[in-house]
Amino acid sequence: MTGPILQVQDLSRLFRVxxxxxxxxxxxxxxxxxxxxxxxxxxLVGESGSGKSTIARLLAGLYPATSGAFTFExxxxxxxxxxxxxxxxxxxxxxxxxxINPVLRAGHGLLRTLKLHRPDIxxxxxxxxxxxxxxxxxxxxxxEVMRRYPxxxxxxxxxxxxxxxxxxxxxxxxxxxxxxxxxxxxxRIGLLNVMRELRDTEGVSILYITHDLAxxxxxxxxxxxxxxxxxxxxxxxxxxxxxPQHPYTRLLMxxxxxxxxxxxxxxxxxxxxxxxxxxxxxxxRFAPRCPLAMDICLLDTPPxxxxxxxxxxxxxxxQQ
Amino acid sequence: MNETLLQVRDLEVExxxxxxxxxxxGGVSFDLAKGEFLAIVGESGCGKSTLLFAIAQLLTYPGSIxxxxxxxxGADFTSLSPEALRLRRWRDISVVMxxxxxxxxxxxxxxxxxxxxxKAHTDWNDERIAQRSAEVLAMVAIDAxxxxxxxxxxxxxxxxxxxxxMALLLEPxxxxxxxxxxxLDVVAQRSLMRQVATLRHGLGFAVIFVTHDMSVVSHYSxxxxxxxxxxxxxxxxxxxxxxxxxxxxxxxxxxxxxxxYGEPRELTGIAGNPPxxxxxxxxxxxxxxxxxxxxxxxxxxxxxxxxGDHQVRCHWVARNKAS
Numbered sequence: 089m090t091g092p093i094l095q096v097q098d099l100s101r102l103f104r105v106x107x108x109x110x111x112x113x114x115x116x117x118x119x120x121x122x123x124x125x126x127x128x129x130x131x132l133v134g135e136s137g138s139g140k141s142t143i144a145r146l147l148a149g150l151y152p153a154t155s156g157a158f159t160f161e162x163x164x165x166x167x168x169x170x171x172x173x174x175x176x177x178x179x180x181x182x183x184x185x186x187x188i189n190p191v192l193r194a195g196h197g198l199l200r201t202l203k204l205h206r207p208d209i210x211x212x213x214x215x216x217x218x219x220x221x222x223x224x225x226x227x228x229x230x231x232e233v234m235r236r237y238p239x240x241x242x243x244x245x246x247x248x249x250x251x252x253x254x255x256x257x258x259x260x261x262x263x264x265x266x267x268x269x270x271x272x273x274x275x276r277i278g279l280l281n282v283m284r285e286l287r288d289t290e291g292v293s294i295l296y297i298t299h300d301l302a303x304x305x306x307x308x309x310x311x312x313x314x315x316x317x318x319x320x321x322x323x324x325x326x327x328x329x330x331x332p333q334h335p336y337t338r339l340l341m342x343x344x345x346x347x348x349x350x351x352x353x354x355x356x357x358x359x360x361x362x363x364x365x366x367x368x369x370x371x372x373r374f375a376p377r378c379p380l381a382m383d384i385c386l387l388d389t390p391p392x393x394x395x396x397x398x399x400x401x402x403x404x405x406x407q408q
Numbered sequence: 409m410n411e412t413l414l415q416v417r418d419l420e421v422e423x424x425x426x427x428x429x430x431x432x433x434g435g436v437s438f439d440l441a442k443g444e445f446l447a448i449v450g451e452s453g454c455g456k457s458t459l460l461f462a463i464a465q466l467l468t469y470p471g472s473i474x475x476x477x478x479x480x481x482g483a484d485f486t487s488l489s490p491e492a493l494r495l496r497r498w499r500d501i502s503v504v505m506x507x508x509x510x511x512x513x514x515x516x517x518x519x520x521x522x523x524x525x526x527k528a529h530t531d532w533n534d535e536r537i538a539q540r541s542a543e544v545l546a547m548v549a550i551d552a553x554x555x556x557x558x559x560x561x562x563x564x565x566x567x568x569x570x571x572x573x574m575a576l577l578l579e580p581x582x583x584x585x586x587x588x589x590x591x592l593d594v595v596a597q598r599s600l601m602r603q604v605a606t607l608r609h610g611l612g613f614a615v616i617f618v619t620h621d622m623s624v625v626s627h628y629s630x631x632x633x634x635x636x637x638x639x640x641x642x643x644x645x646x647x648x649x650x651x652x653x654x655x656x657x658x659x660x661x662x663x664x665x666x667x668x669y670g671e672p673r674e675l676t677g678i679a680g681n682p683p684x685x686x687x688x689x690x691x692x693x694x695x696x697x698x699x700x701x702x703x704x705x706x707x708x709x710x711x712x713x714x715x716g717d718h719q720v721r722c723h724w725v726a727r728n729k730a731s
Contacts, residue, residue, distance in 0.1 A: 135593040136564075242681045272451035272620065273664045277677030280666070299593060306666035306675070329668060343594040344668055347626035347650045361563050361596065 092123035099156035115365040116142040117317045129294045131304035134314035140297045144265045148179050175205035175257035182266040184246035188238045195234030197253045205257035221252045244275035261293045280307045305329050313337050316365050316373040323399030333401040336374045380405040414440040419476035421462045430685040432458045434638040445615045447625035450635035456618045498529045502575040504585040512559040519555030544573040565596035585617045634658045637693040644718035654720045656698045700724040
């Protein structure tokens with residue numbers, strides 16, 4: 089095992105908001121640092137507005153970072169390189185209905201990817217290779233699926249096709265931005281299983297972006313919990329779910345509906361909502377909602393506390 | 409709470425399509441008691457929202473009711489004139505739509521929209537409208553100052569609560585909610601569900617709550633109906649359906665949720681896809697995806713059979729109960 093394939097260092101992205109003269113800066117993500125090892129699924133978990141999709145788009149080079157950088161397979165990726173690594177780090181999008189061209193056959197995107205990113209495959213062999221890819225994600229019979237039009241495929245099938253397309257360039261990392269959130273519950277699990285299978289058989293890493301903690305637990309080896317553009321807690325899945333340390337992670341876990349548990353009836357535990365981080369002041373961004381908030385939380389950004397070699401939380405309260 | 413408020417009988421809804429009518433809702437029957445909370449769960453395309461629209465008489469072309477009746481307090485909604493329906497709406501029955509972002513008018517203040525509903529359905533004067541508007545906002549824990557706010561100034565959770573406040577204006581006996589929580593994050597979702605539960609206990613209205621995420625309603629509804637391909641396949645007390653699902657489809661749904669607790673385990677979901685509603689299979693609609701299907705299942709459409717207060721539409725369950 090070599091080093092991580094993706095290393096993200098102090099990545100920040102600010103957006104100017106408001107009118108022409110406005111000085112408002114929305115801090116979509118602030119100093120985010122993490123890495124992804126070969127053959128692992130890392131889940132980026134957060135509510136809407138936490139910055140999880142911004143991270144995916146920065147990595148895909150859809151817009152540049154305000155500060156910070158990331159390296160992919162040991163090479164620093166700037167604006168210029170972003171395009172050339174797309175084949176090595178493809179993206180699967182959230183909306184299976186908007187991300188496939190409706191007037192071309194399902195196989196088109198696959199064949200095109202093979203043509204552009206796999207010069208080693210001769211033209212005559214492309215179709216067979218594409219069929220093999222389609223069958224790898226559980227769409228059978230592959231050649232028939234390839235000839236269909238997208239409207240003939242269900243949401244789950246299209247999303248599988250999205251993964252096949254991503255897989256076509258033999259990537260080392262797939263960015264999956266909420267790939268299952270628009271699918272029905274009975275179909276979601278099938279796709280999550282495809283992700284696990286791709287990791288196990290193809291050795292591909294996946295950055296799985298989601299708001300659903302339970303599905304993250306199901307597929308991910310490690311998870312990173314984001315709150316308002318900063319990492320609140322990160323660690324191996326069993327550590328984060330088994331002993332959540334950050335008060336925000338605990339809030340998320342207690343709020344997740346579970347039919348087999350009695351819900352708490354503590355009215356005090358769902359006060360407030362995630363902030364819009366425009367021109368933020370100092371301090372922990374969760375402090376206004378935090379039951380454990382102390383004076384220092386409002387004054388300074390909490391540093392990462394090491395709970396184990398793999399488990400960290402950014403919170404003053406866990407230090408004691 | 410045994411008095412029946414709403415009786416739905418053999419309700420059928422069709423959508424006209426170029427390939428012929430699609431049977432979006434086929435023969436749905438249930439009773440709703442006063443003050444009862446009924447949850448309807450199912451996947452997209454199973455007809456759950458269509459059913460709500462049919463009950464509230466909100467279907468527009470290409471959808472239409474092709475059979476059955478909706479009796480509310482003795483009156484059949486399917487045969488009332490538009491004017492007679494207008495008098496009943498909001499007073500007797502109100503609807504909370506799925507997406508508060510789209511259901512609220514972005515260029516009017518919350519107060520103006522509440523007043524609009526009052527003016528259409530009552531002869532109240534401005535003072536009384538203002539007073540009642542502040543009252544209903546207070547019920548959903550929104551400060552009366554927000555009467556002057558525009559929807560974009562409220563968060564997603566507050567917008568959805570404002571929609572519920574609007575539904576409460578005339579103290580209806582039945583509030584129909586179409587996935588009110590689906591655009592909210594888990595924390596806001598939980599707080600909304602608690603609010604609905606508290607209001608229902610205080611005001612005594614009945615709720616029909618449609619969702620695709622059954623774990624949301626698991627602790628709040630009295631009864632749970634599971635819909636598949638336009639039919640109710642299972643209906644029973646919520647806890648019982650969760651703890652002992654009978655229909656293979658309900659069992660599959662329960663097995664499709666990863667949990668945050670307990671040992672991590674493999675899940676399978678349900679293979680296959682829902683059937684075409686234009687050319688439905690002859691027998692049980694779930695048979696093509698069902699592990700227990702036999703020839704009977706593939707040739708005879710099962711009926712909804714009651715076992716105590718738990719109803720199931722399945723030959724396999726019937727065979728097991730008989731033996």
